[in-house]
Amino acid sequence: MGTTQLETVPEPKYWHLKTVLSEALDAEFSVGEILPNERDLAARFGVARATLRQALEQLELEGRLQRRRGVGTTVAPPRMGVAVGAAEHVWPGAVGDAWKAADCTQLVPPAAVAGVLETGADETVHTVRRMRMTHGQPVAAELLYVPASSVPDLSAIEAPSGPARARAVLRELQRLGLEGQDSAVELGSARADDAKVLDRLPGAPVLVVTTRFFAEGRTAAVSVATYRADTCRLTFGDSGGVEVHHDPERRAS
């Protein structure tokens, strides 16, 4: 990693430093490698520690670096393309589904979800908790809200809770004719329970995908899925993954 004096650059120092660091990562470091400590890096590039930290934070947001307690700052692998918004609409739990059902409980859903499902203020709904694995890593945690009216033939006796109950709810849901679905993605922060599943700290930035499933002229189920923002790139559209990374400084490797 060469030394570059940044004193004369007109753009914000940390921004230019970020570009220089990014190029150094491409040229001199491999995935998983631990960066030198902040003091050494700051000295090398002739910047204040605060400036260095800003640049490192940017690179972390962009998925170039991972900072882990007790390990230090490492070079992140490229983000994984994870398909959301299937080309063919299928119910959660259909064959080939990337999600694994973990549990099912009865909960009063958040008011916004209850509004969409048109359930009463204190009405509980079947709440299936699922997780999604890609390349052996957990990439997303989901809460799927299914009102009792969407699964009228579900027997309470069959399984009171747990994965068996979750599968029973999904199986009953698939008896409805799926008319369509739509999704939205937005920035959020990891709830404590999701953070645990995703191996992140509570409050870490996440991408939240909310999907409505339509059947019988109404919203029959709502999924709220929380994806790791550091490791995931969410793909949608005709084909599978998009290979282009957004970072203009990033080299194809």
Next chain:
Amino acid sequence: MGTTQLETVPEPKYWHLKTVLSEALDAEFSVGEILPNERDLAARFGVARATLRQALEQLELEGRLQRRRGVGTTVAPPRMGVAVGAAEHVWPGAVGDAWKAADCTQLVPPAAVAGVLETGADETVHTVRRMRMTHGQPVAAELLYVPASSVPDLSAIEAPSGPARARAVLRELQRLGLEGQDSAVELGSARADDAKVLDRLPGAPVLVVTTRFFAEGRTAAVSVATYRADTCRLTFGDSGGVEVHHDPERRAS
């Protein structure tokens, strides 16, 4: 806003505080209203300033609060649903397009984009800069990369640069038969130029949507669009907007 002592709660304090604050926002504050200062808030809820700041940061990530220099912390309006990934595929610049062409220059694209476009290492491509307005606010800034081979009949004389040149490139692009497109969304940080257009600080979290346009059996253009993560919820799929907000604490209002 009532006083709640958080000493006895087992979950992280800032997390519980976030929930309490979120409920207070729904119950007692209206959009645009300025919150009391940090010292007063911390005293009211019986927490340290650091804990309060963590909770405020979470709420900002989730789009509930806006923190602006010289103004203070205000209650954010609900995020706008902004459609990405059109149901019908159309070229950028087609009738009804939400984007406004601002400029066009010749640039060597980032290596990752060049790789997808299969352009040479030092080959310049037409680079159209566009912006997207929703409800009178800039919500996204885009760089659309179009190799010369995709617009072979473009005349250099017509307009050397600027919005007229941008429109000429888009017009020529529309002569190709669009075979499909795909998109990916990921977390990023605002580049200085995009930040300026979007009225954000450089490095602010953004949602980066990369779209490949396919024609004549190859990638004919690549769009890299940077959306404000604080004000936007990106929608895709069958219907327009999803009305469900991801935050479980959020009340329908």
